[in-house]
Amino acid sequence: MDHISIIVPCYNEQEALEDYYRAITDVRDRLSAMDCRLEVIFVDDGSRDQTLAVMKELAAEHSWIKYLAFTRNFGKEAAIYAGLTHADGELVGLMDVDLQDPPSLIPEMVQTLREGRYDCVATRRVDRKGEPVIRSFFARAFYRLMRQISDVEIVDGARDYRLMSRRYVDSLLELKEYNRFSKGLFGWVGYETKWLEYENIERTKGETKWSFFKLLMYSIDGIVAFSTAPVRFAAWLGLLFCILAFTFILIIIGRTMIFGDPVAGWPSLVCIILLLAGIQLFCLGLLGEYLSKTYLEVKKRPIYLCRETNLEKAGGEDR
Numbered sequence: 001m002d003h004i005s006i007i008v009p010c011y012n013e014q015e016a017l018e019d020y021y022r023a024i025t026d027v028r029d030r031l032s033a034m035d036c037r038l039e040v041i042f043v044d045d046g047s048r049d050q051t052l053a054v055m056k057e058l059a060a061e062h063s064w065i066k067y068l069a070f071t072r073n074f075g076k077e078a079a080i081y082a083g084l085t086h087a088d089g090e091l092v093g094l095m096d097v098d099l100q101d102p103p104s105l106i107p108e109m110v111q112t113l114r115e116g117r118y119d120c121v122a123t124r125r126v127d128r129k130g131e132p133v134i135r136s137f138f139a140r141a142f143y144r145l146m147r148q149i150s151d152v153e154i155v156d157g158a159r160d161y162r163l164m165s166r167r168y169v170d171s172l173l174e175l176k177e178y179n180r181f182s183k184g185l186f187g188w189v190g191y192e193t194k195w196l197e198y199e200n201i202e203r204t205k206g207e208t209k210w211s212f213f214k215l216l217m218y219s220i221d222g223i224v225a226f227s228t229a230p231v232r233f234a235a236w237l238g239l240l241f242c243i244l245a246f247t248f249i250l251i252i253i254g255r256t257m258i259f260g261d262p263v264a265g266w267p268s269l270v271c272i273i274l275l276l277a278g279i280q281l282f283c284l285g286l287l288g289e290y291l292s293k294t295y296l297e298v299k300k301r302p303i304y305l306c307r308e309t310n311l312e313k314a315g316g317e318d319r
């Protein structure tokens with residue numbers, strides 16, 4: 001009998017939990033018929049509402065429901081990592097609690113992994129129905145940029161919703177970095193991934209935890225984690241400006257020798273100084289972004305801290 005662990009990160013999801021529980025119970029029954037035992041690991045990412053209380057209630061009623069609560073909000077990436085370190089199933093799944101990831105796909109995913117050709121069955125949405133236009137525009141631009149500046153394949157519209165084999169999860173856990181950008185890590189570990197597609201489903205209960213600003217910061221994390229192209233770009237830009245400056249110097253010397261120096265060009269000079277200062281600060285900022293990430297990495301702080309759990313297997317961080 002296959003043992004499947006499904007990791008579900010939750011942050012202020014008291015309304016969504018009950019619906020999720022009902023939906024996953026149906027799937028669990030279907031999986032039992034397929035000779036699979038499903039276990040759900042809820043990760044409470046420092047919620048401020050009754051999320052943890054609801055989880056505990058569910059866990060008290062059903063032994064297949066596990067929970068793990070953080071000491072504060074560490075972010076979805078930390079919740080995913082915590083779940084992965086604790087999941088001991090032969091197959092490990094990852095999904096959101098808001099039912100935007102249809103649980104009915106799980107049996108199909110299990111079937112695919114059982115055939116043995118793939119180590120991961122992932123999902124992507126083929127449209128962005130119901131999403132603000134600006135958000136879709138920037139999301140598309142981000143994926144396009146990532147494809148160009150990074151070696152790792154990051155699929156447009158890919159969700160975190162997926163089912164993975166044991167060895168795939170073990171490989172993910174070997175990546176111990178502090179700044180985790182899972183969308184990139186999934187591609188980085190390799191293996192064969194099968195993509196299932198579905199149309200976007202809108203959230204029914206609760207609301208999205210991702211503001212535009214939070215998403216922007218997340219995308220910068222992604223770029224810094226998976227590409228060094230921005231700093232290389234800064235170096236090339238510097239070189240370009242050196243060549244330009246050198247050419248201008250030659251032109252000015254030549255012109256002065258031939259025509260004398262009739263024009264004092266201070267307004268243009270001020271503009272040029274401002275432009276160059278701006279570019280320099282921008283490039284310094286780029287460097288700072290990488291340096292600050294390196295700083296966080298070398299501190300080796302734990303990715304999350306666990307306040308309480310009913311899981312027996314101690315994970316990497318809270319042994």
Ligand code: UDP
Nearest residue numbers: 009010011045075076079096097208209210
């Ligand atoms: N989430 C989390 N920590 C956070 C933000 C979100 O664990 O700091 C969880 C959230 O509870 C949900 C999932 O991550 O289960 C996806 O969040 P959301 O639905 O808000 O994102 P969206 O679907 O709008 O991209």
Ligand code: MG
Nearest residue numbers: 096098100203
């Ligand atoms: Mg959602």
